[in-house]
Amino acid sequence: MRREVADLLGLPAEQVAADVSLLDQGLDSIGLMTLVERWRANGAEVTFADLAEHPTLNQWSEPLTVRDGHRG
Known part of the structure; x- marks a missing residue:
């Protein structure tokens, strides 16, 4: 997830x-929508509003892993 966001921002993942x-780190609505569409195509049940309301990687991590079946 971090790598995908970093690619959109044009930054190394560690930054x-x-x-x-x-x-605040530069992700715009187009980038956010790109991520939503990509992750939904891979089975995540996530919406633009979900991510926009809680816009940190820490806040995205658990819902995405639970929803896409990679957890538990």
């Missing part, structure tokens, strides 16, 4: 902070 709003 994307997990606990800082990705919107």
Whole structure:
């Protein structure tokens, strides 16, 4: 997930902070929608509003892994 966000931001993955709003780190609505579409295509049940309301990697991590079946 971090790598995908970093690619959209044009940053190395290690420069994307997990606990800082990705919107503050430069992710725009188009990038956010790109991620939603990509992850939904891979089976995640996530919406633009889900991610926009909680815009940090830490906040995205659990819902995405639970919803896409990779957890538990």
